[in-house]
Structures are given as structure tokens and as C-alpha cells.
Amino acid sequence: MMKPKRTCILLVCAAALPGVAGAASGQPLWLDRALPPAARAAALEQALTDEERLSLVHGIWPVPWTRPAGAALPPGAIPGAGYVPGVPRLGIPALTETDASLGIANPSNVRAGDIATALPSGLAIAATFDPDLAYAGGAMIGAEARAKGFNVLLTGGANLARDPRGGRNFEYFGEDPLLTGLMAGAAIRGTQDQHVIATVKHLALNDSETNRNFSNSVIDEAAMRESDLLAFQIAIERGRPASVMCGYNLVNGTYACGNDHLLNDVLKRDWRYPGFVMSDWGAVKATDFANKGLDQQSAEELDKQRWFAEPLAAAVAAGTVSHARLSDMVRRILYAQIASGVFDTPVKPGAPIDYAAHAKVARGVAASGIVLLKNDRAMLPLAKTARTVLVIGDYVEKGVLSGGGSSNVVASPDQTGVAMSGETQFAQYVKEQYHPSPPLAAIRARIPNATVLFDNGRNAAEAARKAAHADIVIMFGNQWMTEDSDAPNLDLPRGQDAMIQAVATANPNSIVVLQTGGPVAMPWLDRVPAVIEAWYSGQQGGEAIADVLFGDVNPAGRLPMTFPRSIAQTSRPAVLDGADLPDGRPFDVAYPEGSDVGYRWFAKTGARPLFAFGHGLSYTRFRYANLRVQAGRSPRVSFTVTNVGGRAGGDVPQLYLTADPAGPTRRLLGFRKVTLAPGASTRVTLDIDPRLLARYDTARPGWSIACGPYAIGLGSAADALTLSEQLRLKPRTLRP
Known part of the structure; x- marks a missing residue:
């Protein structure tokens, strides 16, 4: 608790220097780039009037459908997700905000004709197990944002995918806090x-x-x-995002955007977070959310009141929100501008964008994230000498599937969008979109001398009839997922499971390519020799899928989520909580699994999943040897990886905690993506974050490492550990 107090004293002292100007240069302190961002922000905040302070803590949703009839957007506002005016007299730029989880969004084509590079889904990025690729994707999005005039990106989803039916799982980085934190942190840092x-x-x-x-x-x-919270903590430590967005939901009875414990105790006190907290769109319920840790109200039109405008001014005047708190809110926003570079290097719209280079980034991520789930009889890679190939799937002649909601990106003027049902203001976001990278065309391009036929698969009997006459069948199974809606089950919708079953019965050489937002059940799995999970593969997805099918890329993706055999194996197998309740009635979503999310739940219950977390096959084989464990305050593990197959390829050796002094457990401790030529070896060293070996002790509070033995396992998936070692640790406690 002492460090935050020293920081506050530093801010006040810096702001109180004579004339808030640098003695040597005569320029205001906030322009002195030699000073720490916190000191500059404190000085700049002191130069504001109260009216200017209030103007910085609330913003609008700058789109036509939120404006009064005939009302223009404020000067400088770019149609997009959000806008907060600046203070021109002090050089404080406006905040121009865009949805950008997977690329720069353009909702309902509000910026007519404006396209952007579409990355694959968050799960596809996570499946690469490669933070460098996450960084490259984040950097690409950040560069396009600047060129389009945006300086705030609503990106970096770090929520854990606890339920395989979750509608936004595809945006996130899976079920494990370490993987999520490292991948989200890298993407944020790149941006x-x-x-x-x-x-x-x-x-x-x-x-x-x-x-x-x-x-x-x-x-x-x-x-x-x-x-x-550990996923967020790691992401913030690695990525140092200048802003945190709170959620719509309640946490333990209190709305997340007005949750004093989450925002003040955990984020700002324990983690010493210096940036600002913005609300999600329409998530503010009262002015006193300011006292609970919220620093900025976003898209105020969506809330019942402009809580952080006139009501906040009245609360400050009445003393129910202190003036010091208002200053803190503003300092944090200014700190974010200065620390990120927005203040010193304002965006300049109109810079050229190298879309061709960015498309290569998207294609590389897509290919690296594709997971080979099954490959009996070495069906894959496909020989380019095939004579008759039947491709089956809805819209595979048009493109590859994209997830719905605020993360959807318009990558081409020719992008296909199928409107889905909906009545709310957000219904315009609910479109089943297909990026124009058709797998059918990409497959035909790889085998120009073959006859490649197509069927949309909507009639199972017709698809099976055609399949019986083909040498090879490639079926696409689509599961469209979207923000604002969870899946009712793990089935492929529109009768696709029955269609796949019928086709596989007609032709035993049938391959399934899944385009899904998360895990799906596979009642047909025993009938097909090969399955790949392509996720939502972005604007170059068709080419990336063909790269893997034909062996131009050796698959190295690994599952960032466990694929259960059925929903009955999960911690909440009943109908989704709240599904049948009327709008507005609060309800509890209990977490019986606690911290045992995903693969940890399966280890605890002894259930055998369809495919485990970390699973993924290759067209070559790898061997692990010489596992060595070094104890200490930061334990270190090393081992050798060898490509013992006949092809170059990538592998992701994974390190797990399998037991601690309290008994058996399962927790990912580390991983490393390696690429090796046939016969080549490399030595890998992983440092273990001590928090992953600890239990959180609320009484201390902090991370408590118990004295005793810890078992470490190395393998290719959470359920495929081939080497093990032990280390002994001394007891100690780490700060929260």
C-alpha cells in the first residue's frame, strides 16, 4: 500500500512546481517528454477548468442512429464506436474510438466503403500458441487505426471461455489464464x-x-x-493497456462498472493500474459509479442518463463525489494519452495502408491457428493428383464465416452478409457474414487438373448421392456465433450433423473442415478419417484452409479450449442460466468449477473429452527428452524437442503442474512454439510464473506457495503428458 501513496505524492509535487512550467525551457511541464507520463498528466490536469474536466469523462456513440433527427456529429468525430472531445487550448486531442478486436470495424457501413483487414477470430489467434503472431496482428490493427483517424481501440478481450456455448468465445483467447494473458497482452502491446x-x-x-x-x-x-482475474492481470502486465473496459454483468451482486472491489481494490490498489476505466456501451447505472472506480462513461446515449455530465457536476458540487476523485479520473485519462503516445504523436488520417502486406499477416495467423484434430489413414495432406473432389458446405463458394457483433470487420466491398433475426438497436450487427475468400476457389486452384464439384449441403440425401461418386469429399461444418446471443447447444445448426453423417456413410474418404466459434459435438466423428478446426479464419481464410489441406503449411495449431463429448461433461450442463427469464430480471450464474476451468474441470472429474486443451496433430512427429527442473524463487524448466518425422513443421510443447502439496491438480505452466526441420532438435527453457504454482489466500491476502513437492509434466496436450519431474519449494507469499 506504500507505493500508491508515494505515487500520489509524486503527482501532486510535479503539478505544483512554479507556473506548471519547466524551469529550464519555459514550456509547460506536460510538454516535457523527459518527465514520466504520470507527472506530465498531473501537471496537465491542474491546468484544466472544471468544465473541461467534466468534458473528458463522458462520450457519445457517434453514429447517425443515436443522433436527433438532422443533428450533425460534433466536429472531428469519426463515425464509429465512440467520441470524447478534447481540449484544443491545451493540445489534448479528442478520443476517437473504434471496435477493433479483430480489425477496424465499420458498423452498418457507417463510413461508406471503408474496409479494413480482418484477422481470424481470437480463438484462432490463441490456437497459434504464438504471442509473436498475436503481436503482429495487434500492430497491424493499430497501424490501420492511425491511418483511419482512430486513437482508441476497443480490443484485447481477456475473458475466459468458461462455457463452450458462450456467444463471444470466438473473440477471446480460450479457457486458460496463462494462455489468455500472454496472447491478449501481446496483441495489446502490438497495438x-x-x-x-x-x-x-x-x-x-x-x-x-x-x-x-x-x-x-x-x-x-x-x-x-x-x-x-489472473488472465487480466497477466494481460495488463504484458501489454500495459492504457485503458480497461468493465463489463455489462454483475459480479457477486454488484455491476462490474460500479464494482468497488474489482475496480478500486483489485485493479487500482492491488495491481497498481495507472490508466483509466471506461464503461461498456450502456453499462452505467448511476453517478456514484465514479466513486466505485469508473473513470469514463462511454456512449452516454445508451444509458438512462448522461450520468457523468450534469449529474456528476452536481455530485461534485454537493461533495458526494469529491473534487479529488474527479481530478483522479481526468489524470488517468490524460496519463493514458501521454503514455500511449496519443498526446505527443496525434493520429493523422489519410496515411496509406498496405492492405496486401496486412492480408499476409491475416493469412499467416489463420494457417498457424488451424488445428488438425484427426487424421486417420494419413488422409491429409491431400494429394494434388486427386481426380474428382466434392466440396460441400453452405456459402463455401462465397467465402469463410465470420463471427457476429461489434468485432465483425468489413474486409471487402463484396463481403456477403446474411441478415439474421433481431429487434433491438444492435440487430444491425447481427449478420452472418462471409469474408470473400472462398474455400471452393482456393481448393480448385490447388488441383487445376481435377474435377472439383460443389454442393451446398442443404439436402443431406442429395449431398450423399453426389458424395458416392467422388474420390474425396471435403465438407464444411459451420457454426455461426455472435455477441448478444449464446448457442443453445453444441450441435452444428441447420441439420449439418445429419448431413455429415449421411455423406460420410456414402463415402469413407470424407474430410470435415469446421468453421466454428468454439467447441462442437461431433456425433459423426467415428465415420470420418480427418477433421480440421479452421475457426473463423479471417479475410484470407479460404487460402489458409487450402494451405493446410494440401500440405503447403504443416498444421501446428493447438486447441485453446477443451472440446467436450457433450454438454453433460461441463460444469453447467443445464439450459443456459437466464435463458427463459424476462428482460431485466437479475439472475445468478454460479461457477461450481471455481478456478478449475476447462481442462482443469476434466482433470478434476476424470471425464474424457472429445479433444483436450492443447491437442493438435501434425504431418510430422516430435519427441521430447531430457526434462530438467530447477527450483528457486522463479523455477526454470528445460527440455529438448526433436522433429523425428519426415517434414518440417511446428510444435507446441506444453508444461503442466500435475500435483502440488495439496494433491493432484492440473494447470498450464508454460509453452513454446518451435519450428524444426526433419531431424533437427532444439533446447527449450521456460521460466514458471510462481503464481501458477500458488493458491490465492484471501486471509493474507496474496499468492501462497506451500512447502513441499510439486510434480511437473511435459507433453503435447493437457491429457498427453509423456515426461515428468518434481521440484520442492519453500513456503512464501507473493503480493496480490
Whole structure:
């Protein structure tokens, strides 16, 4: 608790220097780039009037459908997600905000004809197990944002995928806090290195979409710290995002955007977070959210009141919100502008964008994230000498599937969008979109001498009849997922499971390519020799899928989520909580698994999944040897990886905790993506974050490492560990 107090004293002292100007240069302190961002922000905040302070803590949604009839947008506002005016007299730029989880969004073509590069889904990025690729994707998005005039990106989803039916799972990085934290942190860092503000969201436990504005996530403190909050903590440490977005839901009975414990105790006190907290769109319920840790109200038109405008001014005047708190809110926003580079290097719209280079980034991520789930009889890679190939799937002649909601990106003027049902203001976002990278065309291009036929698969009997006459069948199974709606089950919709079953019965050489937002059940799995998970593969997805099918890329993706055999194996197998409740009625979403999310739940219950977390096959083989464990305050593990197959390829050796002094457990401790030529070896060294070996102790409070033996396992998936070692640790406690 001492360091935050010293920081506050530093801010006040810096702001109080004579004339708030540098003695040597005569320029205002906030322009002195030699000073720390916190000192500059404190000086700049002191130069503001109260009216200017208030103008910085609330913003609008700058789109035509939120404006009064005939009303123009404020000067400088770019149609997009959000706008907060600046203070021109002091050089404080406006905040121009855009949705950008997977690329720069253009909702309802509000910026006519404006396209952007579309990355694959968050799960596809996570499946690469490669933070460098996440960084490259984030940097690409940040560069396009600057060129389009945006300086705040609503990106970096770090919510854990607790339920395989979650509507926004595809945006996130999976079920494990270490993987999520490292991948989200790398993406955020890549974005913010382009001198824009990056946001990590949605703090916290905003992991289901069913009546998300009224769902109450119920979980004990230790379990929350060891799972979802640890993912955010690692992402913030690695990425240093200038902003955090709170969620729509309640957490333990209190709305996330007005949750004093989450925002003040955890984020700002324990983690010493210096940036600002913005609300999600329409997530503010009262002015006193300011006292609870919220620094900025976003898209105020969506809330019942402009809580941080006139009501906040009145609260400050009455003393129910202190003037010091208002100053703190503003200092944090100014700190974010200065620390990110937005203040010193304002965006300049109109810079050229190298879309061709960015498309290569998207294609590389897509190919690296494709997971080979099954490959019996070495069906893959496909020989380019095939004579007759039947491709089956809805819209595979048009493009590859994209997830719905605020993360959807318009990558081409020719992008196909199929409107879905909906009545709310957000219904315009609910479109089943296909990026124009058709797998059918990409497959035909790889085998120009073959006859490649097509069927949309909508009639199972017709698809099976055609399949019987083909040498090889490639079927696409689509599961469209979207923000604001969870899946009712793990089935492929529109009768696709029955179609795949019928086709596989007609032709045993049938390959399934899944385009899904998360895990799906596969009742037909025993009938098909090969399955790949392509996720939502972005604007170059068709080419990336063909790269893997034909062996131009050796698959190296690994599952960032466990694929259960059925929903009955999960911790909440019943119908989704709140699904049948009327709008506005709060309800509890209990987490019986606690911190044992995903693969940890399967290890605890002994259930055998369809495919485990970390699973993924290759067209070559790898061997692990010489596992060595070095104890200490930061334990270190090393081992050798050898490519013992006949092809070059990538592998992801994974390190797990399998037992601690309290008994058996399962927790990812580390991983490393390696690429090796046939016969080549490399030595890998991994440092273990001590928090992953600890239990969170609410009484201390902090991370408590018990004295005793710890078992470490190395393998290719959470359920495929081939080497093991032990280390002994001395007891100690780490700060929260």
C-alpha cells in the first residue's frame, strides 16, 4: 500500500512546481517528454477548468442512429464506436474510438466503403500458441487505426471461455489464464506500440451473452483471482493497456462498472493500474459509479442518463463525489494519452495502408491457428493428383464465416452478409457474414487438373448421392456465433450433423473442415478419417484452409479450449442460466468449477473429452527428452524437442503442474512454439510464473506457495503428458 501513496505524492509535487512550467525551457511541464507520463498528466490536469474536466469523462456513440433527427456529429468525430472531445487550448486531442478486436470495424457501413483487414477470430489467434503472431496482428490493427483517424481501440478481450456455448468465445483467447494473458497482452502491446490507446476488456467474468445486462456472476474471491482475474492481470502486465473496459454483468451482486472491489481494490490498489476505466456501451447505472472506480462513461446515449455530465457536476458540487476523485479520473485519462503516445504523436488520417502486406499477416495467423484434430489413414495432406473432389458446405463458394457483433470487420466491398433475426438497436450487427475468400476457389486452384464439384449441403440425401461418386469429399461444418446471443447447444445448426453423417456413410474418404466459434459435438466423428478446426479464419481464410489441406503449411495449431463429448461433461450442463427469464430480471450464474476451468474441470472429474486443451496433430512427429527442473524463487524448466518425422513443421510443447502439496491438480505452466526441420532438435527453457504454482489466500491476502513437492509434466496436450519431474519449494507469499 506504500507505493500508491508515494505515487500520489509524486503527482501532486510535479503539478505544483512554479507556473506548471519547466524551469529550464519555459514550456509547460506536460510538454516535457523527459518527465514520466504520470507527472506530465498531473501537471496537465491542474491546468484544466472544471468544465473541461467534466468534458473528458463522458462520450457519445457517434453514429447517425443515436443522433436527433438532422443533428450533425460534433466536429472531428469519426463515425464509429465512440467520441470524447478534447481540449484544443491545451493540445489534448479528442478520443476517437473504434471496435477493433479483430480489425477496424465499420458498423452498418457507417463510413461508406471503408474496409479494413480482418484477422481470424481470437480463438484462432490463441490456437497459434504464438504471442509473436498475436503481436503482429495487434500492430497491424493499430497501424490501420492511425491511418483511419482512430486513437482508441476497443480490443484485447481477456475473458475466459468458461462455457463452450458462450456467444463471444470466438473473440477471446480460450479457457486458460496463462494462455489468455500472454496472447491478449501481446496483441495489446502490438497495438499500443503504434501510438494508440489499447483497451483490455471486459473486466470481469463477462463470459456469457444471455441477458448479459442482468446476469450476476457468482464466484468466491480465491477462485476468481486464480482464473479470470489472473488472465487480466497477466494481460495488463504484458501489454500495459492504457485503458480497461468493465463489463455489462454483475459480479457477486454488484455491476462490474460500479464494482468497488474489482475496480478500486483489485485493479487500482492491488495491481497498481495507472490508466483509466471506461464503461461498456450502456453499462452505467448511476453517478456514484465514479466513486466505485469508473473513470469514463462511454456512449452516454445508451444509458438512462448522461450520468457523468450534469449529474456528476452536481455530485461534485454537493461533495458526494469529491473534487479529488474527479481530478483522479481526468489524470488517468490524460496519463493514458501521454503514455500511449496519443498526446505527443496525434493520429493523422489519410496515411496509406498496405492492405496486401496486412492480408499476409491475416493469412499467416489463420494457417498457424488451424488445428488438425484427426487424421486417420494419413488422409491429409491431400494429394494434388486427386481426380474428382466434392466440396460441400453452405456459402463455401462465397467465402469463410465470420463471427457476429461489434468485432465483425468489413474486409471487402463484396463481403456477403446474411441478415439474421433481431429487434433491438444492435440487430444491425447481427449478420452472418462471409469474408470473400472462398474455400471452393482456393481448393480448385490447388488441383487445376481435377474435377472439383460443389454442393451446398442443404439436402443431406442429395449431398450423399453426389458424395458416392467422388474420390474425396471435403465438407464444411459451420457454426455461426455472435455477441448478444449464446448457442443453445453444441450441435452444428441447420441439420449439418445429419448431413455429415449421411455423406460420410456414402463415402469413407470424407474430410470435415469446421468453421466454428468454439467447441462442437461431433456425433459423426467415428465415420470420418480427418477433421480440421479452421475457426473463423479471417479475410484470407479460404487460402489458409487450402494451405493446410494440401500440405503447403504443416498444421501446428493447438486447441485453446477443451472440446467436450457433450454438454453433460461441463460444469453447467443445464439450459443456459437466464435463458427463459424476462428482460431485466437479475439472475445468478454460479461457477461450481471455481478456478478449475476447462481442462482443469476434466482433470478434476476424470471425464474424457472429445479433444483436450492443447491437442493438435501434425504431418510430422516430435519427441521430447531430457526434462530438467530447477527450483528457486522463479523455477526454470528445460527440455529438448526433436522433429523425428519426415517434414518440417511446428510444435507446441506444453508444461503442466500435475500435483502440488495439496494433491493432484492440473494447470498450464508454460509453452513454446518451435519450428524444426526433419531431424533437427532444439533446447527449450521456460521460466514458471510462481503464481501458477500458488493458491490465492484471501486471509493474507496474496499468492501462497506451500512447502513441499510439486510434480511437473511435459507433453503435447493437457491429457498427453509423456515426461515428468518434481521440484520442492519453500513456503512464501507473493503480493496480490
